[in-house]
Amino acid sequence: MKTSSRIIFITGTPGVGKSTFSELLEKTLPAHLIKISKLVEDKNLFSGIDREKKYKIVDLDILCPAIKKAADEIFSIKNKKTEIIIIDGHLSHFCPEADMVIVLRTHPSILKKRLLKRGYSDSKILENLEAEAIGVCSIESHELHGNKVHEIDVGKLSPEDGLKIIIDVVGGKKRSPIGEVDFLDWIIS
Numbered sequence: 001m002k003t004s005s006r007i008i009f010i011t012g013t014p015g016v017g018k019s020t021f022s023e024l025l026e027k028t029l030p031a032h033l034i035k036i037s038k039l040v041e042d043k044n045l046f047s048g049i050d051r052e053k054k055y056k057i058v059d060l061d062i063l064c065p066a067i068k069k070a071a072d073e074i075f076s077i078k079n080k081k082t083e084i085i086i087i088d089g090h091l092s093h094f095c096p097e098a099d100m101v102i103v104l105r106t107h108p109s110i111l112k113k114r115l116l117k118r119g120y121s122d123s124k125i126l127e128n129l130e131a132e133a134i135g136v137c138s139i140e141s142h143e144l145h146g147n148k149v150h151e152i153d154v155g156k157l158s159p160e161d162g163l164k165i166i167i168d169v170v171g172g173k174k175r176s177p178i179g180e181v182d183f184l185d186w187i188i189s
């Protein structure tokens with residue numbers, strides 16, 4: 001890997017805008033985008049299906065090395081100077097390979113509308129909204145990645161405005177450490 005090469009994880013609760021902003025980052029930076037959902041599908045990385053919650057069970061002991069391998073392969077392609085790889089997925093922050101972790105946040109009242117549109121069950125929506133209100137992804141990310149973690153509330157921002165902030169954070173022009181986004185009002189209301 002080149003010294004300037006970096007791996008940036010974009011994580012957060014389902015529906016906060018990870019894929020929306022990752023795709024914009026890929027086009028704008030430019031960067032190479034790896035979507036965890038696609039990697040899991042393409043490489044058959046799931047170990048089963050949770051019938052109740054209807055999602056694929058992914059083994060982190062398999063996923064994390066697969067992310068590293070995919071990133072190393074991209075960095076090693078000659079004549080294609082990839083400097084930044086964006087990893088899009090809410091499991092990314094459980095893997096150790098990041099140079100930076102960006103947790104996208106969206107207020108639960110906004111997130112609820114998005115998850116309702118997806119037709120999720122009431123229990124799945126509540127579980128995700130509570131996780132977002134408490135900041136579960138930020139806490140989990142901080143446990144493994146410490147001060148490499150930034151969190152950005154993009155929920156009320158237009159894609160253009162959100163993207164500008166993320167690019168400033170990625171470029172080191174702005175810091176957005178965890179602790180400033182507070183959605184606990186949603187829990188007590």
Ligand SMILES: Nc1ncnc2c1ncn2[C@@H]1O[C@H](COP(=O)(O)OP(=O)(O)OP(=O)(O)O)[C@@H](O)[C@H]1O
Binds near residue numbers: 018114157
């Ligand atoms: N800042 C935003 N303003 C308005 N709508 C947004 C914003 N960010 C995302 N959306 C919309 O919210 C929905 C969910 O976004 P997206 O698919 O990017 O979320 P995600 O975090 O990738 O979800 P998942 O974890 O399920 O992959 C999409 O319909 C997207 O267009």
Ligand SMILES: [Mg+2]
Binds near residue numbers: 018019020
């Ligand atoms: Mg997505």
